[in-house]
Amino acid sequence: MAKQRGAIVVDIERCKGCELCIEACPTSVIRMERKVNGKSYHFAYMENPAECTGCNNCAIVCPDGVISVYRMKVEV
Amino acid sequence: MKMEVQDISKQIIDPKNLVYDRSPLMTDNVLTYCPGCGHGVVHHLMAEVIDEMGIQSETIGVAPVGCSVLAYEFLDVDWLQAPHGRAPAVATGLKRIMPEKYIFTYQGDGDLAAIGTGETIHACNRGEHITIIFINNGIYGMTGGQMAPTTLPGMATSTSPYGRDVSTMGYPIKMTELVAQLPGTYYVTRQAVHKPGNVRKTKKAIQKAFENQKLKKGVSLVEVVSNCNNGWKMTPVKSNTWMEENMFPYYPLGDIKVDGELVK
Ligand SMILES: Cc1ncc(C[n+]2csc(CCOP(=O)(O)OP(=O)(O)O)c2C)c(N)n1
Ligand code: SF4
Ligand code: SF4
Numbered sequence: 001m002a003k004q005r006g007a008i009v010v011d012i013e014r015c016k017g018c019e020l021c022i023e024a025c026p027t028s029v030i031r032m033e034r035k036v037n038g039k040s041y042h043f044a045y046m047e048n049p050a051e052c053t054g055c056n057n058c059a060i061v062c063p064d065g066v067i068s069v070y071r072m073k074v075e076v
Numbered sequence: 077m078k079m080e081v082q083d084i085s086k087q088i089i090d091p092k093n094l095v096y097d098r099s100p101l102m103t104d105n106v107l108t109y110c111p112g113c114g115h116g117v118v119h120h121l122m123a124e125v126i127d128e129m130g131i132q133s134e135t136i137g138v139a140p141v142g143c144s145v146l147a148y149e150f151l152d153v154d155w156l157q158a159p160h161g162r163a164p165a166v167a168t169g170l171k172r173i174m175p176e177k178y179i180f181t182y183q184g185d186g187d188l189a190a191i192g193t194g195e196t197i198h199a200c201n202r203g204e205h206i207t208i209i210f211i212n213n214g215i216y217g218m219t220g221g222q223m224a225p226t227t228l229p230g231m232a233t234s235t236s237p238y239g240r241d242v243s244t245m246g247y248p249i250k251m252t253e254l255v256a257q258l259p260g261t262y263y264v265t266r267q268a269v270h271k272p273g274n275v276r277k278t279k280k281a282i283q284k285a286f287e288n289q290k291l292k293k294g295v296s297l298v299e300v301v302s303n304c305n306n307g308w309k310m311t312p313v314k315s316n317t318w319m320e321e322n323m324f325p326y327y328p329l330g331d332i333k334v335d336g337e338l339v340k
Binding site (some may be wrong): 005006007009014016017018019020022023024041046049050052054055056057059060061062063064065067068069070071072074 | 081082084085087088089090093094095096097098099102106107109110111112113114115116117120269270271272275276311312313316
């Protein structure tokens with residue numbers, strides 16, 4: 001069976017750690033990294049990549065345009 | 077065959093599978109807004125709309141005074157920067173000498189609903205064929221969270237530390253409902269950008285507000301009820317919940333005037 005699978009790429013140095021992407025993600029993919037970036041912000045990363053459907057929700061609520069979204073059909 | 081999750085992610089992250097990226101009309105400059113501020117979301121939406129309509133070289137924005145004073149650093153179109161509150165007057169001049177260009181203002185509530193009230197109302201009353209993007213966060217963000225005409229009753233700000241007392245400070249002004257009453261406005265709507273569904277609706281509203289300029293039937297105004305987590309002294313996530321619970325009852329979302337007809 002083919003399933004839509006997604007993945008996000010976070011531009012770490014532009015992320016301001018606001019956590020709005022976490023709220024927006026319907027499948028709880030995203031979490032904040034314990035480490036900080038060059039501006040001392042915790043940054044978003046995929047904690048549960050298997051759950052990402054590539055729905056774009058996180059990317060469109062991100063005020064800083066930090067997230068790129070990829071999506072493809074994967075055989076499972 | 078089941079592959080390891082990491083391997084699949086690597087396989088998915090390929091240019092041919094890209095479904096969302098920052099608009100090419102956004103410059104590489106890092107936005108100067110606070111973490112989680114709605115201004116950034118609206119900037120990206122405007123960039124997407126202008127790009128998708130293919131009107132980059134025909135669009136001129138008028139930036140306000142406020143946190144978005146530097147909007148011209150972020151959105152790659154032509155811009156002018158107006159004195160505080162004067163953006164609709166500047167946009168009027170631009171539109172009248174260049175009627176085929178897409179002219180928009182981008183203004184906060186301190187800009188549009190306080191010092192610029194006269195300019196806003198009269199541009200709307202004259203029915204200028206412009207687009208006004210109005211970010212209402214109920215406060216003066218840039219200068220340190222002072223009370224604005226839009227501040228909610230009882231809301232504490234740096235100049236109303238015990239909360240806005242309407243008996244001496246007046247009531248929050250609903251500029252959007254007010255200008256909808258004028259025959260010079262053609263499309264008036266109130267939206268938000270705190271949730272994905274709202275972001276998608278706001279994008280449609282901004283697109284309609286730009287497309288209306290072709291009709292030459294007056295002002296299209298999109299209010300976005302937004303957060304100012306810095307001014308409100310809350311985390312971004314908390315500020316969005318607070319906005320839903322407190323701002324939306326007073327500033328209800330939805331269309332107020334569509335194609336010249338009041339719908340609310
Ligand atoms: C003529 C003039 N008066 C006052 C100011 C100070 N001032 C700068 S920004 C601002 C308020 C901006 O608030 P708002 O329009 O709500 O935008 P925000 O910063 O919240 O996005 C004020 C009063 C100014 N720059 N010029
Ligand atoms: S919404 Fe954007 S800036 Fe905020 S934490 Fe997520 S990726 Fe970072
Ligand atoms: S002060 Fe408020 S309006 Fe200004 S950038 Fe920060 S959160 Fe946004």
